[in-house]
Amino acid sequence: MKTADKHSKIIRAATKVFAKKGFFNARISDIAKEAKVADGTIYLYFNNKYDMLLSVFEEKIGKLVEQINTHLEKEEDPRRMLEIFIANHLREMKKNRNLAEVIQIELRQTNKMIKDYRNNKFSEYLDIISTIIKRGQAGNVFRQDVLPGIAKRAIFGAMNEVARIWNINIDSEYKVEEIESQVIKIFLIGILEHPEKSD
Amino acid sequence: MKTADKHSKIIRAATKVFAKKGFFNARISDIAKEAKVADGTIYLYFNNKYDMLLSVFEEKIGKLVEQINTHLEKEEDPRRMLEIFIANHLREMKKNRNLAEVIQIELRQTNKMIKDYRNNKFSEYLDIISTIIKRGQAGNVFRQDVLPGIAKRAIFGAMNEVARIWNINIDSEYKVEEIESQVIKIFLIGILEHPEKSD
DNA sequence: CCACAAAATGAATGCTCATTCATTCGATTA
DNA sequence: TAATCGAATGAATGAGCATTCATTTTGTGG
Numbered sequence: 001m002k003t004a005d006k007h008s009k010i011i012r013a014a015t016k017v018f019a020k021k022g023f024f025n026a027r028i029s030d031i032a033k034e035a036k037v038a039d040g041t042i043y044l045y046f047n048n049k050y051d052m053l054l055s056v057f058e059e060k061i062g063k064l065v066e067q068i069n070t071h072l073e074k075e076e077d078p079r080r081m082l083e084i085f086i087a088n089h090l091r092e093m094k095k096n097r098n099l100a101e102v103i104q105i106e107l108r109q110t111n112k113m114i115k116d117y118r119n120n121k122f123s124e125y126l127d128i129i130s131t132i133i134k135r136g137q138a139g140n141v142f143r144q145d146v147l148p149g150i151a152k153r154a155i156f157g158a159m160n161e162v163a164r165i166w167n168i169n170i171d172s173e174y175k176v177e178e179i180e181s182q183v184i185k186i187f188l189i190g191i192l193e194h195p196e197k198s199d
Numbered sequence: 200m201k202t203a204d205k206h207s208k209i210i211r212a213a214t215k216v217f218a219k220k221g222f223f224n225a226r227i228s229d230i231a232k233e234a235k236v237a238d239g240t241i242y243l244y245f246n247n248k249y250d251m252l253l254s255v256f257e258e259k260i261g262k263l264v265e266q267i268n269t270h271l272e273k274e275e276d277p278r279r280m281l282e283i284f285i286a287n288h289l290r291e292m293k294k295n296r297n298l299a300e301v302i303q304i305e306l307r308q309t310n311k312m313i314k315d316y317r318n319n320k321f322s323e324y325l326d327i328i329s330t331i332i333k334r335g336q337a338g339n340v341f342r343q344d345v346l347p348g349i350a351k352r353a354i355f356g357a358m359n360e361v362a363r364i365w366n367i368n369i370d371s372e373y374k375v376e377e378i379e380s381q382v383i384k385i386f387l388i389g390i391l392e393h394p395e396k397s398d
Numbered sequence: 399c400c401a402c403a404a405a406a407t408g409a410a411t412g413c414t415c416a417t418t419c420a421t422t423c424g425a426t427t428a
Numbered sequence: 429t430a431a432t433c434g435a436a437t438g439a440a441t442g443a444g445c446a447t448t449c450a451t452t453t454t455g456t457g458g
Contacts, residue, residue: 024223157360158353190389
């Protein structure tokens, strides 16, 4: 087996184990077993346990970034772009529960670390949202008084929390499409029945 | 010192240490030192480490529930109620960073546990949001097609993620009032400039 | 002031892993 | 076939830390 294969085999195993047990309860030996590899082998590919988590996270988010960039490539309308982003994110989370878990874990884990890691994939991912918003504001599609730096977080946070529905079985009666359209609508037009009366 | 005092002294210390180090990196001895108490004393008040985290969480969220219920008591307008909820949550998170951290930690921690813990304070807290929404729908203030069970999560998730701004110093140029009004507006009227063109 | 109980202490225990590294494997080359 | 060397192995190490509990301190009622 080639080196690259083994590396990604370990990443896959780690994702699964981290997702299932959380970072601190995951044993290196669990991951090794899952990857069908000796414990020591893992240290040929990663410096330490935390390095694995970082790698897993960067790789997964990196894929999300690529994927969404591809989807957005030909789209011009900021509104559609936002819809695509939200739909894509939610579908991925639903499809791959481990991914959703790992994002949560790493997000908590890194919290204090993230300061040092400027150029990381995660900020890149978040910034896609704010870029869309700025673009929409330039085209007068989105309100000018929305702060893109806040909105990107609000949107990401909402999606993330909503996606947890699929990881805890409660409320699992909701379908992806339903949730998707809910989130999109809420962010586009809000929840007021008569928004014209606002401000 | 009376028992009740010591109990809450430990809770306070635990909140601080959990917030600073995270659950798994927090040592019982750290908490004991912070509370100016012997390691063993902690076990007179809590069954084990995880029990402490649960207690901390329940107590903190419990206070939030009480607080927000008081604030909402005399309010009749669902729209105002939602505004009050959001403002209150964000202000508390800003005021007490440890609280924000601990919520995150416990949220991750419990993820799988929470299934077993139906009647917990956290669901109670979330349900205040959905109750407000249902009320607004009954009064035709909020759109009928909003699913309260989804919206409550979206709102909570957004607030939580936005509140992280204060825990990682980046972007700390934002003021509470600014963020408050952003989040409220986004959820009430969305980000579209011309929402009437929707659907 | 004493006797007793309750509360508090913190050193000792014992277990759990992350990490290391001496050894083995297996592919390649001559 | 033998020599070489990078990759892989997994048992052994040792540090870290939650929890326990024998002992001490504090509080109370007579």
